[in-house]
Amino acid sequence: MNQNNNNNAWRKERSSNSLQEVFASVNIPKDGSFKKKLMAYMGPGLLVAVGYMDPGNWATDIAGGAQFGYTLLSVILISNLFAIVLQYLSVKLGVVAERDLAQACKDHFHPVVNFILWIFCEIAIAACDLAEVIGSAIALNLLFGIPLSVGVVITVIDVFLILFLQSRGFRYIESIVGGLIFIIFASFLYEIVLSKPEILPMLEGLIPKKEIVTNPSMLYIAIGILGATVMPHNLYLHSSIVQTRNYPRTTEGKKEALKFAGLDSSFSLMLAFFINAAILIISAATFHTTGNKDVADINDAYMLLTPLLGTTLASIFFGIALLASGQNSTLTGTLAGQIVMEGFLNIRLKPWVRRLITRLIAIVPALIISIKYGERGTADLLVFSQVILSMQLSFAVVPLVMFTGSKAKMGEFVNKPWLKIVAYIISAIIIVLNLYLLKETIFP
Template identity: 45%
Template sequence: MEFRLPTTATAPFCPSEVQGSVAVSPRAPFWKKLLQFAGPGLLVSIGYMDPGNWATDIEAGSKYGYNLLFVVVLSSLAAMALQCLAMRLGIVTGRDLAELSRSRYSKPVVLGQWALAELAIIACDLAEVLGGALAFHLLLGCSLMWGIALTAFDTIIVLGLKGKNFRTLEAIMAGLIATIGLGYVIELALVKPHWPSVFAGAVPSWHAIAAQEPLYLAIGILGATVMPHNLYLHSSIVQTRAVKRDEVSIGQAIGLSRIDTIVSLVLALLINAAILILAAAAFHATGHTGVTEIEDAYKLLAPVVGSGAAAVLFAVTLLASGQSSTFTGTVAGQVVMEGFLRMKIPCYQRRLITRVLALIPAFIGVWWLGNGAVGKLLVASQVVLSLQLPFALWPLIRMTNDRALMGKFANRLPTRLIAWLLFAVITAANLWLVWETFAGD
């Protein structure tokens, strides 16, 4: 299938209209080709460092120090493997996971997949609303209710990007990731973690998760790491590169996109690890082992570290995290709507609908439970994401295993075994997490 070239300038949020819009020079040197393919991985990596990940990383660091750092590492490696499958599916077939699901499954199944994908995007947006609102609350001193209201204005940012090309969006995401990364480099320099203990915590240790509570938290980290809508998103946005439809060009595109994916997710891994390390060094090492809320972490950073700059940087990185995830959530929403339903609406309408559906539970939760609602709603959003994940993983693995669909680029036996093992482990872990959330003590 040939890539469809756009005929008009569009917003970078409409996937079908920017397909093949980024030119790739086949005779360019390797480093230049690598730069031409860099970008989609960054957009995907945003989902792995959104505010929904902060709560589990902060609680893990404050309660258990560096002991659960290896869970962050292993979860990120699993995410790399699955995102590479989604990337390869999109490049080889010229269609995304949602489009292929629509063509392969019955209408009731497709509608169910679409509803679950939309629910996952709304749940993710809820985490972004709460993270952004909390950041405004910490930085501006406004109430959480006003902070939630301020997050509604990001639709204006989406409108401001109308007519920009996809590379502009990728550049904005790179800038926001750089802001988050720089903030944590400075914060870690201020807290001075014990690096030998950090490296020891990155080594897998089943003893560290032998008890029920750390195991529950470890599964929470896993459940918050692999995002279902990112699989749909990645299989679509890799098609923005104009790649020739011969085997050599497709193979080269897969190789270069794999580098983009792995490097980008390594950055996400480092940022998630930095959150846990910061909590371990600032709180666990100083006896503050009960920090489980983002707001508590912010309030304790200044007195513990001895510098108000650490707390301010913490809030700024939280705001950047929420805003960057907002962009990718909009793109993912367009992908699933176009792919499953063949329905296209203006991007600002898509953003507005998703944000309104996320604002409602955020307002109700804060009104009903007060400031303590943030932590509870963040956990709830991750549980919803966990429930949806197997329904995206199953078709992805089945399709990439299908030689009739993928040709010579179908999964080989080692990849098949790893993919199904990850499916079994992640599905079991998420089911256990959901069970403990609703049926636990």
């Protein structure tokens, strides 16, 4: 195969990884109703949506709501629309080419390029795991008074949780994730009811305003929200786990799979939109309107919720949602790490070895910072993890848009002209804004 030809077709044989081989057990009813087929395809979208509501998103949403009220709701909405398009392209790559994004890159690029892409992706997964470690440790500290350093160490236990869940099957994992998402959803629904946001200003916040671009402080947080929303490892993950469905590998079967998997993805990401929007709305209604505009991290928000809303349940539900968010993201980060290592390098490690390596990489800096700098240090580290993710995002988005826009690779499923244009625009916006975010982080 000529790896330097951008229009070359895939190899004829289907690629698969150990995850798909173990979990390709969800059968699609051949003559089932629309509802039965949709339920059979539901699940992968929920696992992907978890990455859009992980602890790393909380800080930007809280700061945005506290400082600028409901104004940045439009940024969350636009970011979510970007995510829906990109995750649909990821689904299309998995269904049509029967490859995950890592395998597709390995097919197409030179080995040196693939090695660089793999390194970047591993760094992003480690950064994501870092956010999960910190988020879970903060939640344990807030709910049970466990010191941050001890909470960081406790997060190693989830290695064994992952092993247990993987032994039960993919549907079991999807059910656990769905249950945790419901806990997060219910917690924030309760918080919104307590905070009593103003309906009209909230709806107006969904409409983009010029000041988002003209106000440097607002623009910085807006870019942070965008940069923390689309997770690069999710593009690798989704293109793989969508193949765990036993749909017919025919043209008609792939068309049906695209339709139902696309619905699953879009619905799940709208849940993620609600949760991200809810964090900002609660922050705006509780902190911005009371003059507490300096609230910028999770600890501040937790401590102020009870006195401002008049009930300790407000803080408890906030902490429970944070803990559920951290555990959920742990699951998907593990699966994504397994996929990229096998896809790029064809190295198959035992799940517990892979998980332990990734978690230890995340624990070491989190433990050092929590011991030396405490709460403020871990909050800064959480933000830094999102900057790392932003840096890696372009290296996942560009190949995905390129592959799904290639007639030679996708055949009749190639992106339509309008979708190509939308995908290129989204890619350009992400690249430019993330470069700006990186510049402002390094040279503020």
